[in-house]
Amino acid sequence: MATRLPSPPRVGMVSLGCPKNLVDSERILTQLRADGYHMSPDYAGADVVLVNTCGFLDSAKEESLEAIGEAIAENGRVIVTGCMGKEADVIRARFPNVLAITGAHEYEQVVEAVHEAAPANLSPYIDLVPDAGLKLTPRHYSYLKISEGCNHRCSFCIIPSLRGDLASRRPDAILREAEKLVAAGTRELLVISQDTSAYGLDLRHAAYPLKGGGEVRAHMTDLARELGRIAPWVRLHYVYPYPHVDQVIPLMAEGLVLPYLDIPFQHAAPNVLRAMKRPANDAKVLARLRGWREICPDIAIRSTFVVGFPGETEADFEYLLEWLDEAQLDRVGAFRFEPVEGASANALPNPVPEEVKEERYARIMVKTAAISAAKLQAKIGRTFDVIIDAVGDEGATGRSYADAPEIDGEVHLRDAGHLAEGDIVRVAIEDADEHDLFGVPLAD
Structure with a gap:
């Protein structure tokens, strides 16, 4: 008699917030898949729905509550996790029928809650998980989380209360994950954490053995170097401009790491930075930017800024501009x-x-768009490697070293219908606007 395979329970997932939350969602789904669950693309087909919330800003909390409400209305069986899990009383006051609530990166508790809500029966015939785990991003790029939490106490941020102090992963474990991701098709690793520059501080920058011999320190520079030997592209996010970041710039000049740094400056006016409880030596930062560009002239720097911070004067804002x-x-x-x-x-x-916040926001966006447009215009006539994100009948869309997915610009290619997602190709830049480049792939 033929064996009748059991019908596995299905889990839906709504993932909100930053890439760090996305990595949490991928880890949860990977574990659930290993436990015999299948994923549902919609509410109707799910036995239970997970909502991974963001709690960084009040507007993000409201978006999370709306997502929970939609999941309850469409499905009725909802488990909440993520940063807003710290406010279980707020969630239950609005949605008393939520099945369970857990906090950020509480993977075991989430999985246990799913097991209780929709028990699964493992089958040796069908319950297989790829080595790299399940991903919520395209196959060719992956977020690689190297630590949790943060030791800073910025006055506008509640991340430490949500995710705790810095807790770095062992570098050998990170490198093993990177190898699995690359073996599964990843071409670009996007390194993320709350404070990438502080990586390994809690581990006292100890050295750990590598499987092929040798060792690697739990330090940003050493980790970046090793990752650059594994993946074609390595991109660093959320880098605070500590002095030791200078050591990473030569790796960019050598081509081991993409010449790209995502640095959350937040402001430049000393009075505002002090009120934010941020480092306030803006002149030294400018000198270091000049030094980095001397070593690696093409380095791309992206950042974020807050306008309208309490006490910000017109003079402070003009200083920022x-x-x-x-x-x-x-x-x-x-x-x-x-x-x-x-x-x-x-x-x-x-x-x-x-x-006043709105007026200043409009002014800073005009200023930065003009700077971006001028920088992109200067790239016309040059050639760059581009990673392909999407391909149509005739054209394709990709990104250069200066473009992180979802947050930066794109490179739009003509005569590129023959390319495939994940290809890294040499491109001649023909035109530019305020945010994007336009070009054509060069013949091999």
């Missing part, structure tokens, strides 16, 4: 200050009126 003129950053994102429950900045005096 002048600093941006000198810094000449390649990519800039800006945010209007938004109070978030639990942040000490909420108690600061002299809040900035909303209409």
Whole structure:
């Protein structure tokens, strides 16, 4: 008699917030897949729905609550996890029928909650998980989380209360994960954490053995070097400009790591930086940017800035605009200050009126768009490697070393219908606008 295979329970997933949350979602789904669950692309086909929430800002919390409400309305069986899990009372006050609530990176508790809500029966015939785990990103790029938490106490941020202090992963474990991802098709590794520069500080930068011999320190520079030997592209995110970051720039000049740094400067005016409890030596930062460009002239720097922080004067904001003129950053994102429950900045005096925040936000976006446009215009006539993200009948869309997925610009290619997603090709740049480049792939 033929063996009748059991029908596995199906899990739906809604993942909100930053790439770090996305990695958490991938880990949860990978474990559930190993435990015999299948994934559902919609609410209707799911036996239970997971909502991985973001709790960084009040607006993000409201988006999370709306997502929970939609999942309950469409399915009814909902488990909540993520950063907003710290506020279980708020969630249950609005949605008393939620099955379970867990906090950020509490993987075991989430999986246990799913087991209880929809028990699975493992089958040796069908329950197989790829070595690299399940991914929520395209096959050719992957986020690689190297640590959790943060030791900073910025006045506008509640991340340490949500995710705790810095907790670095062992470098050998990170490198093993990177090898599996590359073996499964990843061409670009995007290194993420709350503070990539601080990686390994809690491990006292100890050295760990490598499987092929030798050892690697739990240090940003050593880890970046080893990752550059594994993956074609390695991109560093959330890098604070500590002095030892200087050691990474030669790796970029050598081609081991992409010449790209995502540095959350947040502001430039000393008064505002002090109120934010951020490093306030803006002149030294400008000098270091110049030094980095001397070593690696094509290095792309992206950053984010907060406008309308409590106490920010017009003079402070003008100082920021002048600093941006000198810094000449390649990519800039800006945010209007938004109070978030639990942040000490909420108690600061002299809040900035909303209409002033809007006006300053518009001005900084005009300024940074002009800088970006000029930098992109200077690339016309040059050639760059581009990783392909999407291919149509005639053209394709990809990214250069200066473009992280979802947050930066793109490179639009003509005569590129023969390419495939994940290809890395040499491209001649023919045109540019404020954010994107346009070009054609060169013949092999």
